[in-house]
Amino acid sequence: MESRATRIDDFDMKANAITLRRKGKSLLNGESSSQMRGEEGVSEGQASPTWSSLSGDENRVSVPTEILLYEEDFPEGQSSPSFENLNREEYQVPAPTESLWHEEFQHDYSLFADQHSLKRIQRRLVEGRGIERHGGRSSSICIFPFPHSFDKINPNTYQPELVSLGPYHRGKNHVLEFEDHKWFFLDKLLSRSRTDLSNYLGALKLNERSIRDCYSETISMSSHDFVEMMLLDSCFVLELLRNLNHSEDTIDEGDPIFTRPWLIPILIRDLLKFENQLPYFLLHLIFKLSGGNGDIKLKPDPLPILALKAFDLGFPRRAEILNKFRSWHGKHLLDLFHLSLLPSDQVIICIDLEEYHPSDQLIQGVAQLRPSGIKFRPRKCDSFLDINFRNCVLEIPSVTINDFTSTVLVNCVALEHCEEKRSKYFTDYVSFMNCLINPRDVTFLCSEGIITRFSQYDQYVADLFNTLGKNVAFNIRECYLSKLFREVESYYSSNWATMRRTYFSSPWSFISVLSASILLVLTMVQSIMSVLSYKCH
Numbered sequence: 001m002e003s004r005a006t007r008i009d010d011f012d013m014k015a016n017a018i019t020l021r022r023k024g025k026s027l028l029n030g031e032s033s034s035q036m037r038g039e040e041g042v043s044e045g046q047a048s049p050t051w052s053s054l055s056g057d058e059n060r061v062s063v064p065t066e067i068l069l070y071e072e073d074f075p076e077g078q079s080s081p082s083f084e085n086l087n088r089e090e091y092q093v094p095a096p097t098e099s100l101w102h103e104e105f106q107h108d109y110s111l112f113a114d115q116h117s118l119k120r121i122q123r124r125l126v127e128g129r130g131i132e133r134h135g136g137r138s139s140s141i142c143i144f145p146f147p148h149s150f151d152k153i154n155p156n157t158y159q160p161e162l163v164s165l166g167p168y169h170r171g172k173n174h175v176l177e178f179e180d181h182k183w184f185f186l187d188k189l190l191s192r193s194r195t196d197l198s199n200y201l202g203a204l205k206l207n208e209r210s211i212r213d214c215y216s217e218t219i220s221m222s223s224h225d226f227v228e229m230m231l232l233d234s235c236f237v238l239e240l241l242r243n244l245n246h247s248e249d250t251i252d253e254g255d256p257i258f259t260r261p262w263l264i265p266i267l268i269r270d271l272l273k274f275e276n277q278l279p280y281f282l283l284h285l286i287f288k289l290s291g292g293n294g295d296i297k298l299k300p301d302p303l304p305i306l307a308l309k310a311f312d313l314g315f316p317r318r319a320e321i322l323n324k325f326r327s328w329h330g331k332h333l334l335d336l337f338h339l340s341l342l343p344s345d346q347v348i349i350c351i352d353l354e355e356y357h358p359s360d361q362l363i364q365g366v367a368q369l370r371p372s373g374i375k376f377r378p379r380k381c382d383s384f385l386d387i388n389f390r391n392c393v394l395e396i397p398s399v400t401i402n403d404f405t406s407t408v409l410v411n412c413v414a415l416e417h418c419e420e421k422r423s424k425y426f427t428d429y430v431s432f433m434n435c436l437i438n439p440r441d442v443t444f445l446c447s448e449g450i451i452t453r454f455s456q457y458d459q460y461v462a463d464l465f466n467t468l469g470k471n472v473a474f475n476i477r478e479c480y481l482s483k484l485f486r487e488v489e490s491y492y493s494s495n496w497a498t499m500r501r502t503y504f505s506s507p508w509s510f511i512s513v514l515s516a517s518i519l520l521v522l523t524m525v526q527s528i529m530s531v532l533s534y535k536c537h
């Protein structure tokens with residue numbers, strides 16, 4: 001019993017070897033496979049060997065009965081041949097053909113498979129093939145958790161402060177108050193809508209799988225709770241946007257938000273938080289079912305315009321810019337705002353990689369560029385990302401660094417970080433500003449009007465760009481500012497710029513150079529006068 005128990009783990013290999021030996025000899029003797037099964041006590045129609053337990057011990061594994069019989073064929077004291085020592089010459093085993101292998105060695109174990117596990121694994125395999133076809137990530141995924149590499153960023157810039165939208169922050173203590181307020185906005189939407197509540201629930205139930213697929217994390221919520229959450233959150237967002245775009249006369253006196261206007265800037269920022277997004281097609285679906293805002297305007301604005309006008313309360317822009325997005329359909333509201341901030345003439349990157357060899361420092365800071373003769377001027381344009389360099393002047397659009405701008409920068413950089421194929425304008429801009437400034441440089445940029453006087457204090461501005469810039473992956477050869485980097489570096493490395501920062505970087509060095517030049521001129525004049533005087537005499 002002891003020797004048999006010690007060989008349990010080797011049954012698979014030994015059984016294969018012993019069975020191969022016996023069947024090889026039988027084939028050489030001209031026996032058919034059916035005769036062999038008859039001799040071994042296995043019926044011809046049986047697809048797999050009978051299974052029995054070794055003993056009453058429940059912890060032991062079950063093995064084929066035919067294997068136990070083969071093990072008992074060896075007399076006591078004689079060990080069975082090891083699998084490694086088997087060879088075709090000693091036992092005269094012919095190489096099995098493909099049909100023989102399929103018939104004799106492949107048993108049908110499908111009867112023992114758990115059907116639930118089978119369906120789940122098959123579904124995951126199908127999903128995996130779909131992900132591979134879309135470049136390694138499902139094309140429907142558009143809402144991610146905030147990247148862990150940005151853990152040193154101020155949490156208030158990416159975590160909701162008042163209201164949670166979606167599953168990532170649902171149920172946290174600091175957002176529980178607004179969970180009750182969402183029911184107020186749901187009631188308002190239903191009261192002005194001609195669509196019955198059952199239609200909203202039916203539409204959400206029908207699209208539940210598509211909504212879940214937009215999140216990169218598995219949402220462990222029941223179907224009922226998930227549909228209810230999406231209904232409350234989407235109705236809250238739509239009612240908030242609708243009320244932000246209309247006069248105060250339409251505001252209910254019992255409104256929990258608009259009777260406290262100091263909450264509005266915080267709520268607008270929460271709509272742009274990276275983890276606080278709702279799929280745009282969900283908002284558009286509820287918006288259409290509710291009738292939009294046609295009850296107030298004869299020519300109602302589409303949903304993208306409502307959203308951009310609400311965001312413009314924190315970041316004002318011209319109406320012509322917003323009208324370009326009237327028919328926009330994207331992923332979520334952060335995606336819409338990100339796209340609306342990009343330069344109108346987006347740069348097509350085309351760099352000769354053999355010609356351009358940037359330095360490790362990327363671009364020098366303000367303290368190094370100014371002594372080299374580079375001047376800084378504010379630029380008037382629609383996008384603060386539109387930076388230019390010409391005639392030794394670095395033109396940077398004016399920007400106000402406040403709580404709203406910080407939220408936009410952090411969450412747009414996170415969005416570009418998680419979506420590999422998205423343009424990296426915000427990442428490039430943050431990396432550029434990170435190279436350019438420190439707290440003392442912020443003071444100079446404020447004096448030039450590049451950073452407005454309405455911004456936060458200098459240390460806050462410098463910490464924002466420096467902390468965020470150190471956590472992003474920046475490729476100078478593929479950024480939209482690559483041409484600017486090349487031109488600035490070329491000028492900085494020129495002989496003229498080197499001479500300027502060496503001899504004219506401060507008044508004292510200029511006075512020293514001027515004194516030396518005057519002394520040199522006087523010495524030359526004295527030498528000439530001496531030569532002329534000698535000739536005259």
